[in-house]
Amino acid sequence: MIARASSRRKEHGLSRRERNHVPMNTRHGGFLRIGIAAAAMLLGAGATAQMQMANHLIDGITGPAFTLTAKAAYLSTPEGNSIYFWGYAGGDGPAQYCGPTLIVNQGQAVTVTLRNELPVPTSIVFPGHTGVTAAGGSPGLLTREAPAPAGGTAGTVTYSFTASRPGTFLYNSGTRPDLQIEMGLVGALIVRPAGFNPMMPATWRAYTTGDTAFDQEFLFLLTDMDDTIHSEVELQVLIGGPIVADTAAYFPVYWFMNGRAGPDTMAPAGAAYLPHQPYDCMPMMRPGEKLLMRVIGAGRDPHPLHHHGNNALVIARDGSPLRAPSGPGGGAGADLAYSVFTIPATPGGTTDAIFTWTGRGLGWDIYGHAPGDPLAPYEDPEDHGKPFPAVLPTLQDMTFGQMYSGSPFLGTLGSLPPGEGGFNASAGFMYMWHSHAEKEIVNNDIFPGGMMTMLMIEPWHMMP
Amino acid sequence: MKYASLNNLALLCALCFLGANTSRGVDIYVRAEKTSLTLPDGKTVEMWGFIRDADNNFATLETTAGYGFQGRSIEIPPTGAGNTLVIRLFNRLDVPTSVVIPGQNGYAAAAPHATFVDDLGRTRARSFVAETAPGAVGVYQWNNVAAGTYLLHSGSHAALQVQMGLYSPLTRQQSNTSPYPGVQIPASRQATLLFSEIAPDVHDAVQEGNYGPTPVDPARQMTSTMHSRPRYFLINGVAYSQAAPPPDIVLGGNRNNPLMLRLLNAGLDAHVPVVGGLPVSAIAEDGALYRYPREQSAVFLPALKTTDVVLTAPVGARLPVYDRRLGLVNDTQSPGGMLVYVQN
Numbered sequence: 001m002i003a004r005a006s007s008r009r010k011e012h013g014l015s016r017r018e019r020n021h022v023p024m025n026t027r028h029g030g031f032l033r034i035g036i037a038a039a040a041m042l043l044g045a046g047a048t049a050q051m052q053m054a055n056h057l058i059d060g061i062t063g064p065a066f067t068l069t070a071k072a073a074y075l076s077t078p079e080g081n082s083i084y085f086w087g088y089a090g091g092d093g094p095a096q097y098c099g100p101t102l103i104v105n106q107g108q109a110v111t112v113t114l115r116n117e118l119p120v121p122t123s124i125v126f127p128g129h130t131g132v133t134a135a136g137g138s139p140g141l142l143t144r145e146a147p148a149p150a151g152g153t154a155g156t157v158t159y160s161f162t163a164s165r166p167g168t169f170l171y172n173s174g175t176r177p178d179l180q181i182e183m184g185l186v187g188a189l190i191v192r193p194a195g196f197n198p199m200m201p202a203t204w205r206a207y208t209t210g211d212t213a214f215d216q217e218f219l220f221l222l223t224d225m226d227d228t229i230h231s232e233v234e235l236q237v238l239i240g241g242p243i244v245a246d247t248a249a250y251f252p253v254y255w256f257m258n259g260r261a262g263p264d265t266m267a268p269a270g271a272a273y274l275p276h277q278p279y280d281c282m283p284m285m286r287p288g289e290k291l292l293m294r295v296i297g298a299g300r301d302p303h304p305l306h307h308h309g310n311n312a313l314v315i316a317r318d319g320s321p322l323r324a325p326s327g328p329g330g331g332a333g334a335d336l337a338y339s340v341f342t343i344p345a346t347p348g349g350t351t352d353a354i355f356t357w358t359g360r361g362l363g364w365d366i367y368g369h370a371p372g373d374p375l376a377p378y379e380d381p382e383d384h385g386k387p388f389p390a391v392l393p394t395l396q397d398m399t400f401g402q403m404y405s406g407s408p409f410l411g412t413l414g415s416l417p418p419g420e421g422g423f424n425a426s427a428g429f430m431y432m433w434h435s436h437a438e439k440e441i442v443n444n445d446i447f448p449g450g451m452m453t454m455l456m457i458e459p460w461h462m463m464p
Numbered sequence: 465m466k467y468a469s470l471n472n473l474a475l476l477c478a479l480c481f482l483g484a485n486t487s488r489g490v491d492i493y494v495r496a497e498k499t500s501l502t503l504p505d506g507k508t509v510e511m512w513g514f515i516r517d518a519d520n521n522f523a524t525l526e527t528t529a530g531y532g533f534q535g536r537s538i539e540i541p542p543t544g545a546g547n548t549l550v551i552r553l554f555n556r557l558d559v560p561t562s563v564v565i566p567g568q569n570g571y572a573a574a575a576p577h578a579t580f581v582d583d584l585g586r587t588r589a590r591s592f593v594a595e596t597a598p599g600a601v602g603v604y605q606w607n608n609v610a611a612g613t614y615l616l617h618s619g620s621h622a623a624l625q626v627q628m629g630l631y632s633p634l635t636r637q638q639s640n641t642s643p644y645p646g647v648q649i650p651a652s653r654q655a656t657l658l659f660s661e662i663a664p665d666v667h668d669a670v671q672e673g674n675y676g677p678t679p680v681d682p683a684r685q686m687t688s689t690m691h692s693r694p695r696y697f698l699i700n701g702v703a704y705s706q707a708a709p710p711p712d713i714v715l716g717g718n719r720n721n722p723l724m725l726r727l728l729n730a731g732l733d734a735h736v737p738v739v740g741g742l743p744v745s746a747i748a749e750d751g752a753l754y755r756y757p758r759e760q761s762a763v764f765l766p767a768l769k770t771t772d773v774v775l776t777a778p779v780g781a782r783l784p785v786y787d788r789r790l791g792l793v794n795d796t797q798s799p800g801g802m803l804v805y806v807q808n
Contacts, residue, residue, distance in 0.1 A: 125741055126741065127738060127741040127761045127762065127788075128741065128743055128761040129741070130742060130743070132741070141784065141799055141803065142741075142784050142786070176792070176798050176799060177786075177788075177790055177792055178790040178791075178792040178793055178798065178801070179798065181790060182790075244796060246796050247790065247792075247793055247798075248693070248694070248695045248793050248795060248796070249693065250790075297762075300789060300790045301789075302734060302764065317758065317759070317760050318743065318759065318760040318761045318762060319743070319761075320743060320759030320760065322758075324756040325756070325757075333756070334756065336756060336758075344764070346736060346762050346764040347736050347762065347788045347789050347790070348736050348738055348761070348762035348788030349736070349760065349761070349762035349764065349788075
């Protein structure tokens with residue numbers, strides 16, 4: 001059963017975990033395998049199959065010296081549209097929507113050289129950082145700009161600053177931001193705290209204090225898009241005319257998470273059919289783990305990111321931990337973290353939150369234990385052995401989704417008719433994470449889609 | 465809020481002789497009147513504005529002071545000068561209007577809010593508080609006026625009258641050197657930044673007499689602001705223009721010390737002020753001091769919200785303050801909109 005299900009999942013190109021556990025050459029992060037297994041191992045009757053659930057760090061490119069190229073390309077939306085956009089590319093790579101996630105360490109001297117292949121001047125601003133200097137290019141309203149190419153040579157400008165504090169930040173165009181942010185010139189910047197080692201999960205913290213430790217880390221860079229503006233700009237670029245777009249009439253019809261609209265959010269990172277949208281947005285975790293959500297409002301509108309399953313503890317805003325200043329006697333200030341089930345993503349702002357889930361409070365044993373069975377890792381004893389509170393219909397009376405494992409229990413597969421299910425080989429649980437502005441979970445009026453993905457709860461152990 | 469409407473000229477003149485500051489507090493003389501605003505692309509719109517009568521005397525109508533929609537604050541003397549605020553509103557508009565100050569909870573109401581009878585014969589509310597008729601002077605009173613940053617605005621048909629410009633910052637210091645208890649920032653280190661929007665179709669309909677149930681031209685009738693959208697975005701009543709940029713806001717005092725920006729949003733949409741991309745400490749919201757400051761670099765400012773932020777900027781820095789919600793155009797012209805520079 002397990003082997004068959006896994007095989008089918010791979011055939012459909014959805015074996016995301018398997019793709020991600022080996023970082024791409026240009027990427028940092030993805031799933032870091034801890035443990036030995038390469039596939040589920042059947043250990044005989046009554047034994048437990050050990051799954052290779054991995055710990056995830058956000059995909060990105062490491063610095064501290066970066067070269068980004070602003071250029072045009074086309075992005076894809078799940079209902080079949082292809083939209084002209086402007087994006088940042090890592091070096092000479094393809095333009096990305098959103099731009100490459102820049103990952104640096106606290107204290108590093110960061111330089112970002114911007115090459116401009118767009119037909120208009122452009123630039124980058126780095127909100128949340130002090131002492132940002134710019135060299136080269138020409139003066140602009142918010143910072144120095146890389147001019148449009150002249151004589152086939154891209155204009156350039158270089159920005160420098162010290163990543164003095166850890167946290168979640170964004171970068172975006174500082175030149176005509178109403179148009180260029182809309183066109184796609186946005187990206188994330190993550191500053192790791194001192195002592196962070198990507199190969200040692202025990203060192204993983206969002207900030208310097210131990211209460212910001214995490215096991216899984218995912219990015220939620222949220223953007224919105226009015227494709228009529230993109231069509232206007234595309235035509236104007238094509239005919240070589242001035243770029244005149246009516247951004248005051250902005251009316252978005254697309255919404256993205258990490259540059260993808262649902263359900264592409266759940267397609268594998270680096271999917272070949274999304275060459276300009278390399279980042280996925282599908283959080284995965286095991287019960288009891290701490291999942292760090294780095295939420296960025298990179299578009300024009302605020303978006304309420306609603307995470308089903310449990311509340312999350314908001315620990316930082318705009319790269320500043322939610323902790324009061326130290327009192328006169330020194331020591332740590334008051335903990336100002338707070339718990340929510342919807343994170344309001346402010347345009348230009350970032351929010352860090354830690355999400356945990358154990359199934360606590362559901363009122364039934366999610367593992368299907370008998371009262372005398374041992375507890376599963378992080379299982380809530382309160383519900384241990386409590387029966388599933390419904391009588392399942394027989395298979396003849398059911399229809400099946402691709403993600404149904406054949407069982408309501410975490411980590412337990414059940415019988416399914418031939419050809420049914422098969423996309424949930426580890427019998428995980430899923431919760432939708434989406435914009436709570438419900439019109440934003442469509443792709444140009446086609447439901448479902450937009451700012452929508454799924455959290456996957458993977459079991460610690462696969463039950464036979 | 466205590467209210468009285470005076471249509472009698474004699475009574476109006478009698479009011480003129482009331483002192484500005486009384487033993488119990490302060491009297492403010494404010495006019496509501498029409499004016500116009502020319503935007504950077506040459507478009508001129510009719511505005512309705514609150515303007516402080518400089519000599520506290522409606523017998524003469526001074527026009528030297530700026531309108532509330534231009535960011536001109538009504539400044540209440542610091543606590544200690546009495547805690548009662550009386551606003552005497554001279555309505556020079558063609559429609560009834562009124563004044564409310566969200567966050568100032570010491571209303572002393574002496575008259576009911578205004579109502580009207582709709583087409584179905586139902587009595588419905590038209591205002592939040594008692595109205596002042598055209599040509600009349602209304603008296604509004606608040607007790608226990610608190611220090612802080614507030615947005616005074618019309619309480620009558622607010623969906624239209626706020627859009628037309630009937631709003632103004634209202635500020636009160638805790639003391640001459642302190643905006644809030646425990647916060648030492650002198651007035652010379654403070655600036656007020658009022659974010660607002662212009663939906664020109666609304667202003668045009670009002671100016672042409674086509675707004676409301678009896679339009680001059682039925683083909684151009686506008687019955688509500690429901691479908692209008694802002695196309696101009698202003699800070700302190702000015703939209704940025706590269707050809708004629710607004711003057712920098714220059715802060716004095718000791719430039720090594722922190723500065724404070726009072727941020728207010730009179731628009732219908734939320735805006736997100738960014739101060740040169742620097743991290744700032746939000747210390748108060750809606751005029752209420754936070755227990756602890758909140759560090760951020762993008763300040764979410766919903767409609768009719770006020771937030772006070774404190775930051776330390778490099779000496780000599782020229783900080784662009786702009787809207788990350790991207791209200792950065794003047795109709796179709798760019799650059800423009802909500803951008804101004806603050807010089808430390």
